[in-house]
Amino acid sequence: MTSIPEKRVFSSRLLSFLIFISMFFILISSSLLFRIGDNSFVPKSIYNLIVVNSVANEPKSISCKEKCPIKPVASCDPNQAILKVFMYDLPPDFHFGLLGWTGKQNQIWPNVGNFSEIPKYPGGLNLQHSIEYWLTLDLLSSITQNVPRSCSSILVDNSSQADIIFVPFFSSLSYNRHSKIQGNEQNSTNDILQERLVEYLKGRDEWKRFGGKDHLIMAHHPNSMLIARWKLGSAMFVLADFGRYSNEIANVDKDVIAPYKHVVRTIDAKKSPSFEERPTLVYFQGAIYRKDGGVIRQELYYLMKDEKDVHFTFGSAIGGGVRTASTGMSSSKFCLNIAGDTPSSNRLFDAIVSHCVPVIISDEIELPFEDILDYSKFSIFVPASEACKKGYLLKLLRGVKKEKWTEMWENLKQIAPHFEYEYPSKPGDAVDMIWKAVSRKISSLHYKTHRKNRYNRSQKFLNAR
Ligand SMILES: *[C@@H]1O[C@H](CO)[C@@H](O)[C@H](O)[C@H]1NC(C)=O
Numbered sequence: 061m062t063s064i065p066e067k068r069v070f071s072s073r074l075l076s077f078l079i080f081i082s083m084f085f086i087l088i089s090s091s092l093l094f095r096i097g098d099n100s101f102v103p104k105s106i107y108n109l110i111v112v113n114s115v116a117n118e119p120k121s122i123s124c125k126e127k128c129p130i131k132p133v134a135s136c137d138p139n140q141a142i143l144k145v146f147m148y149d150l151p152p153d154f155h156f157g158l159l160g161w162t163g164k165q166n167q168i169w170p171n172v173g174n175f176s177e178i179p180k181y182p183g184g185l186n187l188q189h190s191i192e193y194w195l196t197l198d199l200l201s202s203i204t205q206n207v208p209r210s211c212s213s214i215l216v217d218n219s220s221q222a223d224i225i226f227v228p229f230f231s232s233l234s235y236n237r238h239s240k241i242q243g244n245e246q247n248s249t250n251d252i253l254q255e256r257l258v259e260y261l262k263g264r265d266e267w268k269r270f271g272g273k274d275h276l277i278m279a280h281h282p283n284s285m286l287i288a289r290w291k292l293g294s295a296m297f298v299l300a301d302f303g304r305y306s307n308e309i310a311n312v313d314k315d316v317i318a319p320y321k322h323v324v325r326t327i328d329a330k331k332s333p334s335f336e337e338r339p340t341l342v343y344f345q346g347a348i349y350r351k352d353g354g355v356i357r358q359e360l361y362y363l364m365k366d367e368k369d370v371h372f373t374f375g376s377a378i379g380g381g382v383r384t385a386s387t388g389m390s391s392s393k394f395c396l397n398i399a400g401d402t403p404s405s406n407r408l409f410d411a412i413v414s415h416c417v418p419v420i421i422s423d424e425i426e427l428p429f430e431d432i433l434d435y436s437k438f439s440i441f442v443p444a445s446e447a448c449k450k451g452y453l454l455k456l457l458r459g460v461k462k463e464k465w466t467e468m469w470e471n472l473k474q475i476a477p478h479f480e481y482e483y484p485s486k487p488g489d490a491v492d493m494i495w496k497a498v499s500r501k502i503s504s505l506h507y508k509t510h511r512k513n514r515y516n517r518s519q520k521f522l523n524a525r
């Protein structure tokens with residue numbers, strides 16, 4: 061009788077152990093497979109692998125009172141969305157084509173399911189107005205499998221079923237990058253696109269239905285849509301402020317104010333420097349303006365330049381400036397937001413994500429989401445006329461003691477995620493907040509229409525007799 065050599069005993073035991081282990085895993089994974097919830101096509105085990113990171117980083121939003129999903133789902137349930145959106149299939153010249161993107165023949169939209177196929181928006185100052193890009197990407201992802209996102213809005217392919225008609229024109233980029241007349245052309249690309257857009261929209265049944273009132277047009281750069289804004293003024297605009305608009309074509313009743321995309325880096329709420337860790341009392345860095353509302357910047361400069369805990373410099377916040385602005389804002393207690401050539405600027409949003417309490421000296425400013433956010437809980441407003449009185453501003457700011465400041469700082473840390481543009485979108489981020497703001501405007505639009513209709517029915521009954 062030959063006994064089995066030691067080595068073979070070992071390997072056959074190992075083998076059965078391995079078989080046992082694999083059986084175990086097969087059982088486990090198939091049980092997961094059969095527990096696939098809802099209407100997702102992706103096994104939950106794989107799905108968790110894909111989304112687990114984004115769940116972990118999810119900002120703790122304070123305004124998730126509306127329908128926020130408990131966990132992200134692979135594709136959105138149309139009944140869950142608060143906003144059904146119909147998007148025109150405008151040719152790429154109007155949107156991703158402006159980023160140099162070319163798809164396959166007849167391809168209108170990039171595949172947003174594969175992150176490396178998504179065209180990049182140009183950096184630097186262009187980014188401040190990139191709202192058009194984030195909103196469009198978000199809509200596309202609502203009909204793309206496996207992109208976990210906030211489900212406030214969803215694309216529908218029948219315009220009669222939509223709450224809003226989305227016009228995917230990257231107007232800010234068109235202004236920033238394509239306003240110059242090239243070679244012997246007569247008109248710039250930016251002008252031509254606007255003319256084409258007006259012609260296109262005015263010919264659509266969707267536009268004629270409510271005279272464009274239920275159309276959403278993005279014009280975040282104050283100089284974007286300079287030609288078309290006059291012809292499309294009935295639509296709902298997404299704007300930075302109303303500084304360069306007449307009141308009939310842009311106003312708080314119908315339009316949505318969206319935050320600038322901040323250019324400085326976001327401070328982690330857990331590592332945010334506290335009162336003592338911010339040696340600078342007041343921080344301001346910006347361009348010096350000689351026209352419009354900008355005079356106040358110079359006046360304040362002369363009032364404050366000799367104070368040792370005040371940082372007040374003129375210069376662009378771009379290039380190396382972004383890094384110094386990041387460091388400067390996060391080591392300051394207060395950050396000035398002074399009207400420049402327009403009432404708003406990205407500086408306010410840079411201050412918010414640096415958790416530097418904004419001091420807003422801009423009488424005409426419009427603030428994003430102000431119907432649900434009380435800015436006085438995390439900012440200080442100073443009328444321009446007061447700010448320019450000698451000693452006024454510094455006395456006011458030095459009077460804000462540690463306890464009061466810390467309260468505002470805590471609030472800033474809470475609301476800062478509302479000002480992040482992200483792809484994919486998350487509940488409570490800037491993209492999600494904009495859709496919710498649009499949905500609130502839509503209800504007030506319906507309200508007004510319904511009131512107008514009150515007596516129409518009875519009129520018809522009378523005429524029928
Ligand atoms: C995503 O796109 C990149 C670049 O086009 C490509 O190399 C890659 O294979 C794509 N991935 C998937 C999963 O399709």
Ligand SMILES: *[C@@H]1O[C@H](CO)[C@@H](O)[C@H](O)[C@H]1NC(C)=O
Nearest residue numbers: 146216217218219220221222
């Ligand atoms: C679009 O929706 C409307 C109203 O629900 C319906 O009457 C129409 O048939 C739909 N059109 C298509 C092409 O499905």
Ligand SMILES: *[C@@H]1O[C@H](CO)[C@@H](O)[C@H](O)[C@H]1NC(C)=O
Nearest residue numbers: 246247248251252253255256
């Ligand atoms: C070009 O600009 C001129 C003058 O601004 C205007 O009259 C003309 O209609 C424009 N042409 C096109 C093709 O937009």
Ligand SMILES: *[C@@H]1O[C@H](CO)[C@@H](O)[C@H](O)[C@H]1NC(C)=O
Nearest residue numbers: 509511512513514515516517
């Ligand atoms: C109802 O009447 C008002 C005022 O007479 C008018 O503006 C509105 O367009 C009418 N609505 C419909 C649905 O006919």
